[in-house]
Amino acid sequence: MNILVLGAGALGVYFGGRLLEAGQNISFFVREKRAAQLAKEGLKINSPEGNFESRNVTTYTLPEEVRDIDLIFLAVKGYHLDQVIPQVQTIVQHTGAFVLPLLNGMEHIEKLQIAIGKEKVVGGFASIVATLNEKGHVEHTSGNSTLKYGVLHEQQTKICEQLEELHSQVKTKLIREEDILKHMWKKYIFITAFSGITSAMQLPSGYIANSPATFATAIKVILEMSMLAGLEGVILTDQEVESVTKTLLGFKKEATSSMHQDMRKGLPIEVEHLHGGALRLAAKHQVEVPVIETLYGVLKPYENGRPI
Template identity: 55%
Template sequence: MYFGGRFLEAGHHVSFFVREKRAEQLQKEGLKINSVKGNYEQKDISIHTAPETINNADIILLAVKGYHLEQAVSQIKEISKRTRAFILPLMNGVEHINRLQEAAGKERVLGGLAFIIATLNEKGHVKHTSKQHDILFGPLHESQHEICEKLEKTSKNINSNSFKKEDILTQIWKKYMFITAFSGITSTVQAPIGPIMKSKASLKTAKKSLQEMKDLSIKEGVSLTDKDVEQAFTQLKSFPADATSSMHQDLRKGYPLEVEHIHGGALRIASKHNVTLPVIETLYGIIKVREEGAVDMD
């Protein structure tokens, strides 16, 4: 909703493909962004709930939670087939890339990721609380350079930061490494980064999870380095004391969690290479009990 709103704000044609309940909310409330980078509101927006109503699209900006991917895949496949649109997933983790490529073809799926701390309030309005609002994208197939260049030009005038990266898979793994540690430590401790910063033991756990993800990336042919680990650790420590991950925000609200998509995905990749990730496995085990949302303690 945030990035779609920013493209809409800049005068580009944007439609929102959402579930029925969300469509009703958007029809009632409209699109509203409350942001440290500037507010935006639009009451009358284009909304779709069925693939067969979409006849024209260039790019599908896919921003669902990992646990909703399977529900969305068949619809995304149909929209891409009908329109020849490219799919730009802004999702955490890496497993979704192969899943989308299997469904829609390798030529259709771009590489992408986003850096933003945002959530929805009870009315479905976007609450953006960080200075970051960045999109990184790039080609995963040799035929995608032209569309990436077009997207780079299109996104220059929007109120967010958009960067074309030739090494997009490396960038995706850097984000995956970071979000595994950040979401893992904030969700297990159930606290924002401030209290974690005061605990050497908690910081050590976060750094070890970064190191495990770096080692895993090498197994996957993406050579992250110790320097990348240090940069991610520095970024973690640079956040404001009240900053937290989207997973921790969802946990506090009693919402489902992306733990299977993020931490579970890392463990599946590790199993494929016959390696272990003891810290990440521990974080996964602690968070997993809350995967479906609020836990009944009776």
């Protein structure tokens, strides 16, 4: 299977690199500056799951150049989605590839389905705490990593089966889920709380558990998001909601969200994609989500980087 990773941030390089390490045919679609950096510095992963380095990295910078691709890992930030959709459309038209978006949230699914067809958009997401260092190498700081995926349209069964065959070959978890929409929602609920709270308090995850007031705020975000999931037809049990809470408390004290990491670096953050998306769903169903709305208001000034 030929896989194109569109985007070479920490997430894209990590999962693309793990597949490259396993001998799969992996290429990266990136901007020219990033292509030059990969050519100079190579692809390198520093990780508890095992280090990996390769100087032989295939990159593309123009969508018309891409050929013979079966699957695209779409690994960009939510605020770049609208910019890359035309490139995704061109590549899919040339290759017939399926697209597995690894973005957080839910709004991107419908956008991509409109752009390239429902049959082409596979459900999925990734879970990892990682960042890029000054050389563009991945620093994986959590103890594990997971990429979950699943069928959203019957025509995706074969490509998901092919991806499933790779699970035992890679140093990460590639997990096929039957009810992928529910798993996507659970991730959306978690990341909205985790990224929102860590970024708003500008502290790592340990401070959530240590402060009853902060923990109570995080719980309210989880409950508001669970309500939205239910209104969208995805019903979570009390045990599933509790498991999201346990995940929130399960990180090392110093661990933090990618949004908080970006915020500390003065980079743009995904507040519009995550919290703004939740507010649009709330408006759609005519319900109130006051804690999410408050987090959105606190974080919105940092949307495009550190306010000047």
